[in-house]
Amino acid sequence: MNHLKTIAFDADDTLWHTEQYFQLTQHHFKMLLADHAEPDHLSRRILEAEKRNIKHFGYGVKSFTLSMIETAIEVTDGRVPASVIQQIVDAGRDMMASPVELLPHVAETLETLADGYTIALITKGDLFDQERKLAQSGLGELFDLVEVVSEKTAETYRRIFDPLEGGVGAAMMVGNSLKSDVVPALEAGAWGVYVPHELTWELELAEEPEGAERYRRIEDLSGLSRVLDAGK
Template sequence: MPARRNLTTIGFDADDTLWQNEQFFRLTEKRFATLLADHGEAEHISARLLEAEKRNLAVYGFGIKGFTLSMIETAIEVTEGHVPASTIAEILAAGRDMLGHPVEPLPHARETVERLAGAYHLVLITKGDLFDQERKLAASGLGDLFDAVEIVSDKSAATYARIFGRHGSPQDSMMVGNSLKSDVVPAIEAGSWGVHVPHELTWVLEHIEPPVEAPRFRSIADLGELPALIESIDKAG
């Protein structure tokens, strides 16, 4: 990598940027719909679950525990309060299974982080349950490559301004992630670069239009393209 000029700090999202995550939510949602098949079609059950998740984000935040509570709430609602205790037990078991799922790094994640480590100040910026995010980072084997880890309740422009201000400056920083809504747009609003790395599965509540007119917006097909992008930005002087 060339000598640092335009960039000093690189922030990485974790879930569905460095390792698989959404696929486990989708599989559990299918399992949940099967449990409640007597009370509606899978599409209807999923829609009711999404409504509960939206309502509960401000209360439970992001992550598996909030998702599990939303499943229980939905089960109570669609059965009009008659959900069997055995079904509640199944939902809780599904939540525990999610909390123990293996960590599957995405293509190019390790080699890219390894290549950038030392040349840039690397910060992992992830939202969700503290315990679960710490578990996944430890299981990924990537933890030692990051100079700092920031686990936050939400990602906003103020969040990135605060974090990148603490680890350098927003103007000299870049955020890399699969979510336009959480990783890219608010980072750009904070004055940083925002790099979108699309994932085939992205939660519907994270869908927004890409900020194609923003000068500091970039999109790459996978993390393998990131070092060359960073080099081109640094060469721009």
């Protein structure tokens, strides 16, 4: 870690809250369809629709909204009222206007590290929505590089980190998703730091890479400086 040059951060539920808005909207959706299916059944059907739709529509609010509409049509055998479809669209629009609430220790951590490292933001999701959240966060000027990608794979991290000073071996990825932020970064040869969030989308769950030499876990971003100091 003495040769670390680049520290990259995930955005949603690493820098600011996001999953809570998806869960609140899904709860509202279940209430709208309560006469047609049980809540647990609707949860499974939405998740199935999301899995199918990611490869077509990517990640983010728009894809989630389309998955809810598709689920509503399916569970009602096509009889879902237009008024319910409109409420689902309105709920998606509200999500795209949700406030940006930073997680603890985010701003001070980025400000502390910005003078000593190349600071990057690497996130999935809708480009328009991620640009909006970054602008509203007030953090934009702290990043030297911003990448909104369709998937986070080992190849993604190599592509982003290799042109930077020290390459992928001198880079670290910090995020709340083991599946997207940590495991593929480790596979690429970077460091991976896991910052668990209390709410995690089911499709982002994975086992911790126990024993991986370049893996670290912290409880919030205040712990990142201690990890860096310990590695010097």
